[in-house]
Amino acid sequence: MVQLRADAERNRLALIDAARAVFADQGLEAPLEEIAARAGVGIATLYRRFPTRQDLAVAALIERLERYVAIGEDALEVPDAWTGFSTFVEQACALQADDRGLSDLLFMALPGSEEVERLRRLAQARTAELIERAKADGRLRPDFVPEDLRLLLLGQAAIVRVTGKEAPGAWRRYVALMLDAFCAQDRPVLPVAPTKAQMTKAMRRFAEERGCAVRGTRTPNRPDRPSPASGQVEA
16 A cells, blocks of 8 residues: 555656646646656556646646745845836746746636635735835836736747747747836826726636636637546546
């Protein structure tokens, strides 16, 4: 029995390592069969360890999300408010550029994972403080809102996915341009920003489309678990 427990733990860790690599390269919609194959186990073993795609995504990416929170905390220690804000933006974008799985996770609301949502609230609190500091210092334009930062991250993620192989540094130019646009200078009034409710709704829809919505649910026509008719038998 002890040997079985040790084998199960090895399989779990192998699946997490494989998922971290595959999700980083392909995003959270990557085939779970590929993750199981890379871990050297069957798909049935994957489902025993991680019954839903969300379970596997959280286990694989929770440390990366913790790093995202830490970047915000480190930025708050920078004495100059604008430097702290801009450093956070640059480092958060660099973290996202290296990991498509994390990029997906940042744009998802996962009420089924208390730990992810706790870390998300921490990250939001840190970024809100960074924004208010930079505004109070007169360097960040006064009409900037937290949703503007999400829009920047969304745009950067799209640039990475389109140009990542041919022009891997293109996203850095985009971020530099956006930081310049965020400066409090004589700027035209911005269009209305999306509301927090709108962004939350969009994040939930994105999670549903990636099969990571709520524990036990799956995207229609894209079942995560093989059906009995598929002929696959759990070992």
